[in-house]
Amino acid sequence: MSPGRRTQRIAGWLIQAICRRLPADVRAERCREWTAELPAIFDDQSIRPSFLRTLRAFSFCVGISWTTRQLSKSARAASRRSRNAQWRTGAMRARPPELAVRAVRGLLIWLVVVVVLLGLIALLRTRGFPPSLPVLFVLPLAVGFDVFCLADIARAEQVRYLHKWAWVIICLVQAPLGGIMYLSIGHIGRHPSRPTSSGGPSGTIR
Amino acid sequence: MCRLVAVKLTGPLERVLRVMLADPSALHYGYDLMKTAKLPSGTLYPMLARLQQDGLVNAEWEAPRQDTAGRPPRKYYQLTAEGCRVARLELAQAASSAPAPRAGHGAVRPAPGSTR
Numbered sequence: 001m002s003p004g005r006r007t008q009r010i011a012g013w014l015i016q017a018i019c020r021r022l023p024a025d026v027r028a029e030r031c032r033e034w035t036a037e038l039p040a041i042f043d044d045q046s047i048r049p050s051f052l053r054t055l056r057a058f059s060f061c062v063g064i065s066w067t068t069r070q071l072s073k074s075a076r077a078a079s080r081r082s083r084n085a086q087w088r089t090g091a092m093r094a095r096p097p098e099l100a101v102r103a104v105r106g107l108l109i110w111l112v113v114v115v116v117l118l119g120l121i122a123l124l125r126t127r128g129f130p131p132s133l134p135v136l137f138v139l140p141l142a143v144g145f146d147v148f149c150l151a152d153i154a155r156a157e158q159v160r161y162l163h164k165w166a167w168v169i170i171c172l173v174q175a176p177l178g179g180i181m182y183l184s185i186g187h188i189g190r191h192p193s194r195p196t197s198s199g200g201p202s203g204t205i206r
Numbered sequence: 207m208c209r210l211v212a213v214k215l216t217g218p219l220e221r222v223l224r225v226m227l228a229d230p231s232a233l234h235y236g237y238d239l240m241k242t243a244k245l246p247s248g249t250l251y252p253m254l255a256r257l258q259q260d261g262l263v264n265a266e267w268e269a270p271r272q273d274t275a276g277r278p279p280r281k282y283y284q285l286t287a288e289g290c291r292v293a294r295l296e297l298a299q300a301a302s303s304a305p306a307p308r309a310g311h312g313a314v315r316p317a318p319g320s321t322r
Contacts, residue, residue, distance in 0.1 A: 033236065033281040040237040040280075060237075063247030070252040 004050065008042050011057045018061065021068045023075045030071075034064050099185065106184035110177045142176055149179035152187065159186045215296045218249050223293040226263075226285045233266075233282035254283055262289030 012035045019031040041057045120134050149171045153164050159182075162170075167186050170178040215223075221243040226234060234242075240250050257263035264286045268279040285293060 029281075032278065036278040036280045037235065037237045039277050040235070044237075044241075046241075060240075060247045063249070064251070066248035067251040067255075071255055074255075 004042050004053075007054050007057065008038050011038050011061055014058075014061045015064055018065045018068055021072055023072060026071070026075075030068075102184045103181070106177075106180045109184075110180050113176060113180075145179055146171055146175055149182050153182065156188060158188060160188060161186055215300055218243070218245050219253060220297065220300060221245065222250065222253060223285075223297060226283070227290065227293050227297065230285050230290050233284050235268075235280040235282055239283065257289065258283075262286060262292055264289075 015034045015038075016031055019027050019034070022030055037060070038057060041060060042053055044053060044056070047053045047056055117134070117138055120138075124134050150168060153159060153167050153171070156164070159167055167178075167182050171182055172178070174181070222239060222245065225239060225243045226232075236247070236250065236254070239245070239254075240247055243250070254263060254265075258265055262285065264284050265281055266284070267281055270279050
């Protein structure tokens, strides 16, 4: 084997190794494309002396490495975009980037409600009211909220992550918190089946 | 299809478009483009990928032939009809705005579809 062929093979291995960074659906094709360029570089008679061709091939590999980085970056961005679009239209399996944020937000809302309620009870107790009085007022609110959540689940064509029945049980068992969690995580805001005008946010017609 | 024209005409892109427009029916493989446009592979291939994504450039595999002396089949790039149109337009505009400072000229006649 001539030294030229050997370096060509080494460069081919290098390209193969570099291509591993690419997403699997384009990896093999890109690898074939770039390996097919190597003979052209090693047979390029305009580059003299011949060892400069080896340098050229390796600088080609450096550029390929840069290219794979760009390509995989844009592929990641595209998959993130499509995942967000799926999440917005309510695909069950789509993993939203902001799930933790939503859960924490739900918990915070619940905490605020609990603190306000306890504060109200403490305040009324200092005024001499029995503690059962604010509960009497709050209970219908909580029941109303729960009924609202259950009605929302019943009306929704689709809910996220869990079955409708699982969300119903969560809403019933964890009375206010379950409902808040359903609204912040399981609830699909926009109706996916309803046609929206040219992809803009529904409800805002400009 | 207005996104297609939003490709920003940079120096390297201009060189590639010139090379490909010189003979729109010609098939170019990567190293050929690198040599004639004098671009490194790290600039050329991301650019080709972007142009391909925007539908301005078409890529096809060379059919396996006997006379290639064991050379693996290459991938050839070619401007699409839309690509030819956009490239001519962009190059003509670049040429017309080249003598004057670009900013002043662009303000008078911005490139169609550009975000300015």
